[in-house]
Amino acid sequence: MPVREGAYPIFDRITFSAAVTAKDAIVVIFWIVLCIGVVRSVAIILMASANRRKKTIEFDNDPKVAVIIPAYNEQDVIAKCIESVRACTYGNLEIIVVDDGSTDNTVAEVLKFKERNEVHLISQPNQGKWSALNRAIMMVDAEYVVCIDADTQIRQDAIDHLVKHFDDPTVGAVAGKIMVGNRVNLLTRLQAYEYATSQNIDRRAFDLINGILVVPGAIGAWRVEALEKVGMFCSETLTEDTDLTIQVNRAGYKVVYEKLARGYTEAPERVGQLLNQRLRWSLGMFQSAWKHKAAMRETRSIGLVSIPDMFVFGYLFPLLAPIADLFIAVLVYSHFSGSWTGDVGSPHDPSQTKFLWAYLTLPALEFLIAFFAISTDREESNWSLLLFPLQRVVYRPLLYFSVMRAILRALTGRLANWSSLKRQGRDYQLATHNL
Numbered sequence: 001m002p003v004r005e006g007a008y009p010i011f012d013r014i015t016f017s018a019a020v021t022a023k024d025a026i027v028v029i030f031w032i033v034l035c036i037g038v039v040r041s042v043a044i045i046l047m048a049s050a051n052r053r054k055k056t057i058e059f060d061n062d063p064k065v066a067v068i069i070p071a072y073n074e075q076d077v078i079a080k081c082i083e084s085v086r087a088c089t090y091g092n093l094e095i096i097v098v099d100d101g102s103t104d105n106t107v108a109e110v111l112k113f114k115e116r117n118e119v120h121l122i123s124q125p126n127q128g129k130w131s132a133l134n135r136a137i138m139m140v141d142a143e144y145v146v147c148i149d150a151d152t153q154i155r156q157d158a159i160d161h162l163v164k165h166f167d168d169p170t171v172g173a174v175a176g177k178i179m180v181g182n183r184v185n186l187l188t189r190l191q192a193y194e195y196a197t198s199q200n201i202d203r204r205a206f207d208l209i210n211g212i213l214v215v216p217g218a219i220g221a222w223r224v225e226a227l228e229k230v231g232m233f234c235s236e237t238l239t240e241d242t243d244l245t246i247q248v249n250r251a252g253y254k255v256v257y258e259k260l261a262r263g264y265t266e267a268p269e270r271v272g273q274l275l276n277q278r279l280r281w282s283l284g285m286f287q288s289a290w291k292h293k294a295a296m297r298e299t300r301s302i303g304l305v306s307i308p309d310m311f312v313f314g315y316l317f318p319l320l321a322p323i324a325d326l327f328i329a330v331l332v333y334s335h336f337s338g339s340w341t342g343d344v345g346s347p348h349d350p351s352q353t354k355f356l357w358a359y360l361t362l363p364a365l366e367f368l369i370a371f372f373a374i375s376t377d378r379e380e381s382n383w384s385l386l387l388f389p390l391q392r393v394v395y396r397p398l399l400y401f402s403v404m405r406a407i408l409r410a411l412t413g414r415l416a417n418w419s420s421l422k423r424q425g426r427d428y429q430l431a432t433h434n435l
Helices: 007-050 078-086 106-111 129-137 158-167 186-208 224-230 240-250 271-291 293-297 301-337 351-375 382-412
Strands: 065-071 093-100 119-124 144-148 171-180 219-223 254-265
Touching: 007 186, 007 301, 007 351, 065 078, 065 129, 065 158, 078 093, 078 106, 093 106, 093 129, 106 119, 119 129, 129 144, 129 240, 144 158, 144 224, 158 171, 158 219, 158 254, 171 186, 171 240, 186 254, 186 271, 186 301, 186 351, 186 382, 219 224, 219 240, 219 254, 224 240, 240 254, 240 271, 240 301, 271 293, 271 301, 271 382, 293 301, 301 351, 301 382, 351 382
Parallel strands: 065 093, 065 144, 093 119, 171 254
Antiparallel strands: 144 219, 171 219
């Protein structure tokens, strides 16, 4: 068949036009990622620096506190969790372990404490973590509850530091600080780096404006009155702690952060476990933010700042950032190979240097944030800052991948369930001081 005259030139023009349009779009995405990343980094640094809240214990007498530990197949860690709570210096507490239909020896491990009057066991068929927590809350006669995960070991003074905030009747919940206890390989050390940075900076920053999104299930305290007011935990999201935190905030209570209330948790030690954990977290956070999207029309910081921040930096940014990273990678390659033939990034194009220097602004700010977060934390080693390159080049793409999986799962309606990782039963507090 004869080729129509002029067909190839038209095709070439279309191809060239599409390539130019795609290149221009990538440049636009690059500047969007850079600008919003820099603006957020600067804002977070300023907010965290401005938050110098210190709180002394004001209670004349220790109010009763119930420590609730939901457990599903936690035979390897539950005993150490209970022992860490029993070792606390807080004087007026009871410990309630809720076995949510475990099929291993979790119950047998808890029954080893049956002679201890402060330790109580509740058993129920498997219904989920939210149900286990509610079952205990409905049975307590305490004004405040501290909820911790079965793989958490808490510091002796953790409950004292949590409860002291409740002398302010407007405080509905207190978020403790989670430390990675099992720093046994590179992956867990990278998670420890992430935890230290996000809590010492991000959570501290949002605490300033009463915009904390999550009182973590690993260690957090709640005013029972506030829980009853909002209906307690529910099954509508995969992250019941995030959902409840937003509910309590929207009900008019403050949610505060206490950096001295520390709990040591077991982080995933294999990449597959990490990806499964973060898939569930990403899905649940998205569900919670979407459920409470009406809060964005309210005057509270949780709706005006925190939820939009979650949508932009929790979901949009991970989709766009890899494009900006790839763009810079191509520029670097073209700089040394001379293979780029377009206007932007040609070997002699001065704009190439402009893009490279602009790009370095964001990792420089991220390193500044990490330095501030780690150097001000007595339990973190400054040597962990050496992990920054790996955190940015290897670890963060894993988190981006989890977000992409979560978005795909949300679009297809394939969700996840509460499951238990294979626990190692390590002594977290001994491991915490090692890089």
